[in-house]
Amino acid sequence: MTAIILDGKAVAARTEEELAARVARFKGATGGRTPILATILVGDDPASATYVKMKANACARVGMDSLRIELPASTTTDELLAQILALNRNPDVHGILLQHPVPAHINERACFDAISGHIDVDGVTSLGFGRMTMGESAYGSATPGGIMRLLAAYGIELPGKHAVVVGRSPILGKPMAMMLLNADCTVTICHSRTVNLPDLVKQADVVVGAVGKPAFIKAEWIKDGAVVVDAGYHPGGIGDIELAPLTHRVAAYTPVPGGVGPMTINTLIANCVDSAEKALEQKR
Amino acid sequence: MTAIILDGKAVAARTEEELAARVARFKGATGGRTPILATILVGDDPASATYVKMKANACARVGMDSLRIELPASTTTDELLAQILALNRNPDVHGILLQHPVPAHINERACFDAISGHIDVDGVTSLGFGRMTMGESAYGSATPGGIMRLLAAYGIELPGKHAVVVGRSPILGKPMAMMLLNADCTVTICHSRTVNLPDLVKQADVVVGAVGKPAFIKAEWIKDGAVVVDAGYHPGGIGDIELAPLTHRVAAYTPVPGGVGPMTINTLIANCVDSAEKALEQKR
Structure with a gap:
């Protein structure tokens, strides 16, 4: 199996061209x-x-x-x-x-x-989280928002998939779970009190490492053909997921670095351009 | 096994005595x-x-x-x-x-x-949902809030348990999932697009029926010793979960009617008394 590399750096770079054009239009206006x-x-x-x-x-x-x-x-x-x-x-x-x-x-x-x-272009407020979850207009948290944009860029099908999110932080695990739920995934949220983490991760069609511990999620827990998203970054270019043994047997994965990180930044910038355009629109 | 009957009607009645005393104090003040x-x-x-x-x-x-x-x-x-x-x-x-x-x-x-x-004593706003999820002061949605109070009244231990919530509605499934997550459950959220619902429900230590379809969740999907919470109510006193075959082999269950329903109403009333007391406090 040749895995798709979910190249956040490349997707972000492409998006920056569009954003630069929008910023130029904003300047003109x-x-x-x-x-x-x-x-x-x-x-x-x-x-x-x-x-x-x-x-x-x-x-x-x-x-x-x-x-x-x-x-x-x-x-x-x-x-x-x-x-x-x-x-x-x-x-x-x-x-x-x-x-x-x-x-x-x-x-x-x-x-x-x-x-x-x-x-709130970084999507950190409780109100923004609530509105995003309820399907109302809001800037979602930038890291999970960037992950959703990255999966969309590669046409990863989500409805009906079982997504397992490891981590429940306010700006990563929780909004990630709600975004995947709203994209019609079945979602399991695991965390430090989860008892049988390997068994749960083994069920994942999509696994998101959002736990903040280097290589905490072991390759052997992840099934063949899964989509592997690593939101962690630790010194030495290590993520939350033990990635090397997986690259030949999963459907797709985010490299570390160059996967989720650039999409986080790109989402923040895209949201800020959106916000500026909305402010301009309201002045007219 | 003798199952605990999670008697929402009885818990609500007990709580009403306290609430009546608080209302009397409010009147006096x-x-x-x-x-x-x-x-x-x-x-x-x-x-x-x-x-x-x-x-x-x-x-x-x-x-x-x-x-x-x-x-x-x-x-x-x-x-x-x-x-x-x-x-x-x-x-x-x-x-x-x-x-x-x-x-x-x-x-x-x-x-x-x-x-x-x-x-927002019924806990329906996006802001309230976000604040509740982030652990800030807010009235959570009344039905899941009532379920949490009912589980607490019977001393049901939640940390580390795998809770499976069937349903993802804005005022029931989603806030239920976040409340159970904040109570340190591992949480899986299932819905109409979930592929392998019976297999997922079979893993549940705590199962919450929040799907709005009569007896949709089958008794055979539920493992021995589970805690069964039924938030559904349909004509004829039928919930979302096929309950009769379960009562001798689960750890605890909510009867329908008399389980979740009275706790929903009781939570709404308790929140309203809270709100009145806070308003009075702020005037002082």
Whole structure:
């Protein structure tokens, strides 16, 4: 069996051409203004700093500006909330990315939920999650949203498939499960309290690793012909799924890196362009 | 094996005593005012009319008032939205119940989502669903919320159990799945597009019938020792699950009627008392 490589890097690159054209049209319609993504980085985590930089770089590639806000690790919840509320009120800002995770003393959920729905382009609010789940207009969480776009780009059929999502985090596992459910998958959500994880993963037609532990999901748990999606990234280019023994016997898989990661960033940028276009439309 | 009968009627009756005491305290603190639940019934569906009447009766049993609004089947979405917005602004109203389903020409989701979060005591809004899922303060959907309260009343242990929810409706299957997930169950969500439903139900330590078809889930699909929760109710006292052959070999089950139904109503009423107490607290 020759597996399909779900090449997020290539899909994202193709999409960036369309996004650049949309940004150019936006500039033309606004006398040279660009969509703006505000990025907020709190603290000194080097991986988070890298992710924010990659997102700013992606903005630049499509001709968008980013407004980079860097706050010290000592920032309080109230200080971060004040920053977010100020951005909500700034008409030049079309999207907010609050890089996850923030330092542990900050109430991240309160800060996420302070982001106005119309500029929640990273899809982190409770309201956006609820609306997405109920089939209403909303920016879904960027990583699972990017995964859905990647599967669609390769024509992966989802209705009736049994999807097993390993992980239940607010911005990854939970929205991933609801998106796959809305795409007519039967969905099983596993997590740290799951008793018989290997047996459950073995049933998966589609398995999503969203657990945040390197190579935690073993190749032997995954059945032949499955679609393997790895949302993890760990130092050394390792995902959440033990991938090497699988590449010859699954139907499709995301490489790490170059699979899910570029689609996350691409979805964030695409959502921000959407948001800017909607703001422009409302002004007319 | 002697199965535990998950007697929702008895649990609800016990809880009503506490609720009546809380309502009496509310009256004492407000010079005789009572918490008020506004109920909205649109159209002529006799089952819906019965449910609304049962909810109004439950209000009366605990000493609460209900404000009954009955609208013709010809009501438009805009007319219903206007009614809801008026109730949102009425400081005497502590909860809104919009009886599901409304006539098909009405955008039920838009009407649900027009209900202000603080009086969404039936737990139908997208925002409430999102907040509940993310572990924030919210009134969860009343039927799954009632099921969780019923399981807790009987000390049913949930962490690590495999719960299979059959049905994915916005106010039953989806919130049920998220509540069981937050209670540390491994959760599988099945629906009309699920391919191998019997095999999946056979794995369930806890099975929830939330599909709305009489005796759709067969007794032979359910393993010995399972906890069986039936959220269905059909004419003749039939639920979604073929129950009779199971009662001697499962660990626990909800009778139909007298299981889930009374807990749904009880949860709605309890949430409305909560809401009234919070409103009073905020005035102080």
